[in-house]
Amino acid sequence: MRARLVVFPVKGRNWCFSRSIDPSLEEAASSLTPSTLKHLWKKISSSSNSSAKNVELVMDFASNKMNKAWMGLEKAPEGTIKNKLHGLGLKLLSRVKPSEIFLKSISKEVSSVEITYPSSLNARLVRRRLRHIAMRGAAIHKKYFYGSVMLLPLSSALAVLPLPNIPFFWFLFRSYSNWRALQGSEKLLQLVSDCSYAENPAAPKGSEPESEESKHKFHSSQDSLWVLQPSKDLQELLDKHAEGNGLNDTAISDICKTFSLNATDVSKFRHSM
Template identity: 65%
Template sequence: MRARLLVFPVKGRNWCFSRSLESSSAAVDSASTHTLSGLKELWAKISSNSDIKHSNVELLIDFVSNKMNKAWIGLEKAPEGTFKSRLHGLGLRLLARVKPSEMFLKSIDKEVSNVEITYPTSLNERLVRRRLRHIAKRGTIIHKKYFYGSVSLLPLTTAFTVLPLPNIPFFWVLFRTYSHWRALQGSQKLLQLVSDSSAANLNEGQHEHNKLNNATDNHVVLPTWVMLPSEQLEGLIRQKDEEDGLSKSTISAICKTFNLNAIDVLKYRDLM
């Protein structure tokens, strides 16, 4: 599966790293077709893969993720003013504190086999790829640390089950555990895709982009990354103010043009 990545400066030294929503939604649709419906099906699948521990861990994580997503959708659809609606509002406030780099790394799932990296023509392509490698390497360190930290908190938060209210701390820590796990996996995958040892360092640019679109021979080795300098993106970021970076209207135009999540892009601008 191919993922389209956008890289561009938003304010000072703050750069935006984002995946196009059209490619990430395709990944979600593909994954949903393999979702396990219940515990019996999960147990049967784990039992049949008893010799593959890593695969079983992924099955369990995907199962828990699906259950959390369904619960979140239920809260989202709750009538205004109800307890579930207030829980959904609390969840949104907590999610707003999640760093955009984590959301970006989570979007690089295991199904991604190559990436298109779109960036403004004024940036050096080696610098762009170096920044991508940096965020991937940093992600492997940070999210591994926070993953183990979240796991260690899970037993403590189970103590809140004695209360007559929903165990919000437990579910939040469970979500953060899953989120850091996904970000860690995404970091490792991205680092693998944009490393110097990948097949893409043999040929770069628009020629590889055409090969990705037109390759029909199963024996052709496709590049794992392709650099695509964009005049259109360059024209949009030229509207920035030197002090405040890209305005909200400019960011909105970029997100609309390249199908990005505007909320996450704005977070990059406001990072300290």
């Protein structure tokens, strides 16, 4: 499956990295996730999956349950305890960095990426920035994952209190989120580190080194793991709303509508470090 990644500057040296939303793919992925414990056990016991695959099934099952519980809190009447818990959850979620959300979107099913970026940017710089966010994410989220897992037993002790064990569910969510971001980091690094164009068999021996443009043309084949796609439309939207303080809400909204991005996630990149 090929994923479309959109990369562009949002404010100063802050760049946005986001994946285009495809509702049909999200529905297909959710349909493969076990919905009940019986279904989960049947998949684990009857299949010849590896232990890593079974762990992934359990993690996806737990995530699906947490998402359903979250939707229940969202629909709770105003002023109720569930409604207040939802408000607290929103405050906690606002602290999640946008780079983590982006890395989590690079699922195991992604086999190649099409990287859309403003036509004025250097293609080599765009790829370098993607490799940097993948390498940094792999190091950071591995550390955070182990830290969150270590805090789970301590927070589970709070279950004796007659209140919802918010710390336990928060660290459970953080464990899952960091694990998914770690997997996405490693997958993205694998994809954008492919250098098959360096072995271009069509290039005659002793010829001049390939220009960046010729490398781009060769690497845009169907067999490539990554394709750099400069976009004049994206460049025009950036030029139209160019300001000294970065992109405004109108610019982000227009870009998100054109390239099917999540406006809330894109806006966070303006203030990320």
